[in-house]
Amino acid sequence: MQLDQYISDLLYRYECVILPNFGAFLTQYKSARVHESTNAFYPPQKRLSFNAQLTDNDGLLANYIAKSEMIPHEEANNRIASYVRFLFDSLHRGETQVLENIGTLSLTADSHVIFEPSYHLNYLTDSFGLASFTTPQIAREVYKEEVEKLEEKAPIAFTPERRSSSWIKYAVAGMVILGGIGLAGFKYVQNVEEYNYASQQEADEQLEGKIQEATFIIENPLPAVTLSVMKPVGKYHIVAGAFRQAENASKKVSELRDKGYKARQIGTNRYGLHQVVYGSFSDSKNALSELRSIRTSDNKAAWLLVKELEK
Structure with missing residues (x-):
């Protein structure tokens, strides 16, 4: 089964969501910014990242799945383990796994997991309703030299x-x-x-x-x-x-x-x-x-x- 939606839901509320025996998806606050080349304005957001070293089960994901589907906690852990095996098998076959609204996972030649975050959702609840936008660059013309020339003739x-x-x-x-x-x-x-x-x-x-x-x-x-x-x-x-x-x-x-x-x-x-x-x-x-x-x-x-x- 796909656990993308459950992980995505938890990222709104927590800064760290661990997929046991696989890795952790982390969020970090990023302030509003302007892209210099495209003149695009982006609101504050949570930046997604992945840490393959955090693999210990903290029970957060399993508890959420158990409550959402009203199943025993043990069955929720079994589903997570099954999903982790599926991810490892597909990555070792050279496939790229897409986690909806989270990002993509791939494997390097030396078996390191590469995570590319998705930018479709902003997990910062304080920025709800704020979307990015692009505006034309303001042209600022300098008239200093022209004014100095005019002042020589008519300094008014x-x-x-x-x-x-x-x-x-x-x-x-x-x-x-x-x-x-x-x-x-x-x-x-x-x-x-x-x-x-x-x-x-x-x-x-x-x-x-x-x-x-x-x-x-x-x-x-x-x-x-x-x-x-x-x-x-x-x-x-x-x-x-x-x-x-x-x-x-x-x-x-x-x-x-x-x-x-x-x-x-x-x-x-x-x-x-x-x-x-x-x-x-x-x-x-x-x-x-x-x-x-x-x-x-x-x-x-x-x-x-x-x-x-x-x-």
Whole structure:
């Protein structure tokens, strides 16, 4: 008779199951692992092995067979002895014996038993329900060299943390301003600040694209042009763009003036970029009206900056 199923059942509960006068099947805990070449993940399991030196009958297998089949203990031992004789006879004939869900047994030329464990079952009950799986390898690309090259041309780093910090600064500043303004002017200031914040957010989102356009597309910028800078008039400024190179900012000013705008540079922003405006206004209504016209006819990305410029 085949005793594979009984041995397999006991391996779930015990670390050593002895087949009397033949050898012992052992289990050893093995932690979870990843196969490097196949990217396969394996859960914790019991690793099976065989020791031909452990042959003394400990009664474990015989007791289990006797209880399972409700037969006398002596008859169970007789069945085990018969099965051991069958294994030795077949192995000496050069046959390989397959023990279902346990492994295969074979004999070397010098009569040593070779055991090859099966991996169909995981005998570790703590890993019940956990199966192995394979996942594609995560491709990790290193952009260090590329970033260093870009930094030489445009050393700017926009990170979520910095932007978040800027928003906090804006929020705190807005709270201080609103706290000091009377009830009569509250609605007006709130509308202006909200519009300024919305415009700043939209400008930040497009800032990197504008920097790329200004820094990399213009390969041959015009020579530096000396301009007479007019004194700033008004605190409402319609921004046309921000440029890393001062030459490109000057070129933009010339282009806008050719179109009839009172364009000029109003200094650098917090990113160190040269800001160019279509014009400045002292009245918010006039500034908003002109902004709508510019967005329709010339530049959809134009935005309104509300800021008192230093004289």
